[in-house]
Amino acid sequence: MMDGKLEAKNISMHFKDYQALSDVNFTLEGNKIVGLIGRNGAGKTTLLSILAAYRDATVGYVEANGKLVFENAKYMKNSTFLYEAPVKDLQDQKASKYFEKLQLYRPNFDKTYANELMKRFKVPDNKNLSKLSKGQLSAFNMIVGLASRTPITILDEVYLGMDAPTRSMFYKELLNEQEKHPRLFILSTHLVSEMEYLFDEVMMIHEGKLLLHDDYQSIIERGYFITGSHDDVDEFCSGIDVLIEETIGGSKTVLIYEDLKEQDIQEARAAGLDISQAKLQDLFTHLTGGEH
Numbered sequence: 057m058m059d060g061k062l063e064a065k066n067i068s069m070h071f072k073d074y075q076a077l078s079d080v081n082f083t084l085e086g087n088k089i090v091g092l093i094g095r096n097g098a099g100k101t102t103l104l105s106i107l108a109a110y111r112d113a114t115v116g117y118v119e120a121n122g123k124l125v126f127e128n129a130k131y132m133k134n135s136t137f138l139y140e141a142p143v144k145d146l147q148d149q150k151a152s153k154y155f156e157k158l159q160l161y162r163p164n165f166d167k168t169y170a171n172e173l174m175k176r177f178k179v180p181d182n183k184n185l186s187k188l189s190k191g192q193l194s195a196f197n198m199i200v201g202l203a204s205r206t207p208i209t210i211l212d213e214v215y216l217g218m219d220a221p222t223r224s225m226f227y228k229e230l231l232n233e234q235e236k237h238p239r240l241f242i243l244s245t246h247l248v249s250e251m252e253y254l255f256d257e258v259m260m261i262h263e264g265k266l267l268l269h270d271d272y273q274s275i276i277e278r279g280y281f282i283t284g285s286h287d288d289v290d291e292f293c294s295g296i297d298v299l300i301e302e303t304i305g306g307s308k309t310v311l312i313y314e315d316l317k318e319q320d321i322q323e324a325r326a327a328g329l330d331i332s333q334a335k336l337q338d339l340f341t342h343l344t345g346g347e348h
């Protein structure tokens with residue numbers, strides 16, 4: 057659907073004297089699910105609102121297929137940005153009324169699909185939207201995001217308020233929808249362990265800076281836990297940045313983020329070291345400063 061390019065160029069965002077984003081650069085290309093992960097206050101919402109052209113960056117700009125997105129009516133039509141249930145914007149209306157209006161400026165909006173999801177996610181359609189529970193409102197938001205079928209769909213922590221079974225249904229539906237109607241999804245989250253299997257690509261931001269941006273697989277393949285005798289682990293890790301280390305008796309475990317050669321891994325294992333792949337959640341926690 058999109059086969060296009062979304063580029064962030066030298067984006068910085070200042071709020072008075074507070075710098076929420078510092079020189080963020082990246083290119084997203086093609087149809088994929090991109091996970092934007094970052095701790096509380098890292099700058100996720102700020103970055104997404106700039107990507108969605110809801111606000112302009114203090115410095116830098118965003119382009120979609122080489123055209124500025126800010127104040128670009130065509131881009132607004134082709135993108136959806138959903139953030140924590142904007143109750144105020146919904147006023148007193150029922151879903152059906154809201155969908156009718158949405159159809160006017162979302163040419164791909166599929167009302168039949170939206171209504172089917174309303175049933176499946178048990179969002180009542182006979183109540184005013186302002187009367188929905190928190191979880192129902194999150195589900196409603198997610199339904200709008202999926203059924204709008206815009207080439208660019210940006211969901212800012214849209215799962216907030218959904219209970220665990222509902223979130224799990226949402227993830228399945230997202231994958232299902234991505235297969236049938238591929239587009240560029242950008243999802244922000246800190247539920248990393250729960251959502252990592254969804255991501256084709258990951259952007260990690262920390263204190264307003266883009267710390268990491270790569271294919272999910274490439275990131276995962278650089279994260280290792282290494283356990284063995286104190287000396288063996290130290291020897292293996294000489295010259296390698298260690299993210300965390302834990303010593304229990306004479307044995308030591310470290311987490312590293314590094315390209316290892318398959319041969320080095322084999323040799324280390326043969327020499328008695330235990331090497332296992334870390335999860336994105338481990339890397340996320342420790343690349344962004346640990347549990348402090």
Ligand SMILES: Nc1ncnc2c1ncn2[C@@H]1O[C@H](COP(=O)(O)OP(=O)(O)OP(=O)(O)O)[C@@H](O)[C@H]1O
Binds near residue numbers: 246
């Ligand atoms: N309008 C504003 N004025 C001043 N500071 C702001 C404004 N909006 C955001 N900030 C600050 O910018 C930083 C990034 O905020 P942002 O909402 O983008 O973080 P986030 O990664 O989405 O966080 P969370 O996971 O907690 O939702 C925070 O320190 C926040 O206080």
